[in-house]
Amino acid sequence: MNKGAAPLSLLIAVALLAGCGGNSSDTKGGRGGRGEGGTPEVGYVVVQPTQVALTSELAGRTVPHAVSEVRPQVSGVIQKRLFTEGSYVRAGQTLYQIDPSLYRASAAQAEANVAAAKANAEAARTLANRYKPLAQMQAVSQQEYTNAAAQARQTAAAVEQQQAALQTAKINLNFTRVPAPISGRIGRSAVTVGALVTANQADPLATIQQLDPIYVDIQQSTSQLLALRRSLAQGDVLPAKAAVHLKLEDGSDYELAGTIEFAEVVVDPNTGTVTLRASFPNPKGVLLPGMFVRAVFAQAIQTGAFLVPQQAVSRDPQGNATVMVVGPNSHAVAKTVKADRTQGPYWVVTEGLRPGDKIITQGLNKVRANQPVRAVPATTPQKIDPNRPMQGGGRGRRG
Structure with missing residues (x-):
């Protein structure tokens, strides 16, 4: 009885060892996120320095392009x-x-005065012309001729005065x-x-406002303005003249872009801000005077910055930004970087990276610092062995 049981026990042990060996082989040969020998597979992107716009989003209010008060x-x-x-x-x-009744009558009276002045001037001029040869022949005294010539000139001046009065009356009638x-x-x-x-x-009788184009007065703090001027002076950034876009009060975007016209040279002592004025086309009348808007525009271009996908940047307990890069001998290396702002899906990194660094963007949850990794480009699809059971799928009842 004991002799028959021993061979049976040996066969069962051999079968169990064979089953264990098969599972170990599947684990090593599978691609479920691990490379050969258990090395984690990660995806990376190569970063290069580029020019990044320094975009500002500031509050502003719409102002009419021109305002005229109608007065009589x-x-x-x-x-x-x-x-x-x-x-x-x-x-x-x-x-x-x-x-216009009174003003029409005044114009008619002025016309009559002009006609009377012209008649007097004609008579005085005729008399002066008649006395001139008589004075030369001494038929009349020289004094009489002098008086007649002076009277002619006076009546001619009176004609001009009455014509000016007529013009004034006509202007008042037009008013x-x-x-x-x-x-x-x-x-x-x-x-x-x-x-x-x-x-x-x-x-005023009424007020007219010109709304196409329309102005937007944007408020920028003096601290932001000083920082921008300092960066421009140091050569870290380049000046930019970009279009200005608006976000309306309901959060929607205004469809047309504007341009910065000028900046005030005086700081508001109550708010500590400088006013920038932008001009926007407003053909449909969407923008009305006094509306609160948000202006988004680029004031400068930052050179030598890196655009790093947001999922690749994490923060340590001190709040410092860190990234994992593929270092020498395919080891993951942690780097502390300076990332103060975002642009779309990227962090703008200004310090801590070098051209050509391979930033790990996929598989970060499986990687620790100084750990060997199998790095592939981030666009490479992950290979999954269809014969490999899902995690936990191989455990259950044993036959």
């Missing part, structure tokens, strides 16, 4: 209002009609038609038909 230049009663409130008006378009000084969107009317208005009154 003569006194009178409003007869008509010839525009629709809130509509677009063009320069020279009649907005109000003031009662009874109140035109739009500029083209733009007109607001509500401050007066109604029948209201009495006076020349040079303080309150």
Whole structure:
């Protein structure tokens, strides 16, 4: 009985050893994230220095391109209002009609005065011309001729005075038609038909705002401005003239780009900011005066920076940015870098990297510093053995 059981036990032990040997071989030959000998496989990207725009996002408010307050230049009663409130008006378009009766009468009186002055001048000139040869023949005294010539000149000057008065009367008559000084969107009317208005009154009749193009006043802190000027002076960055893009109050992007027109040379003592003015086309009237917006634009170009994918950068307990690079002999090496801002899906690294460094972007959770790795380009697809069971799939009931 004991002799028969011994060979059976030996056969079972051999079978178990063979099964264990097969599992070990599958583990070594599989590609489920491990290379030969258990070396982790990682994906890397090669970084090179490039030029990166220093993008700023600053608050701003929209301001009309031009504002004109409509005021009367003569006194009178409003007869008509010839525009629709809130509509677009063009320069020279009649907005109000003031009662022209008195001014029309003044113009007619001035015309009559001109005619009378011309008649007097003609008579004085004829008399002077008649006295001239008589004075030469001593038929009249020289004094009489002198007086006649002087009278002719006085009446000629009176004609010019009356013509100037006629021109003034005609101008005042034209001022009874109140035109739009500029083209733009007109607001509500401050007066109604029948209201009495006076020349040079303080309150405007209406206000016209030119909204296409429209200005955006952007506020930038003096600390940011000083840092930018310092970097420009040191040669770390280059000046840039890029388009300005807007984010509206609801978070949407304004479809048209603008340009920076100028920067104020005075700092606001209340806010410690400098105003930058940008101009934007506004053909559809989307931007209205007083709207709060966010302006995104590049003020300078930073040279010698590296763009590193965000998933490759981590932070240590002290908050320092670190990356893992493929070092000599295919070992993972941790490097501390300076990454103060992002641009899209990248961190902008300004210190700590060299051209050609291989930054590990895939498989970081399997890698420790100074550990050997099997590095492949990040675009290489991972090879998975279809015959290898899923983790935990080989454990269960044993037959």
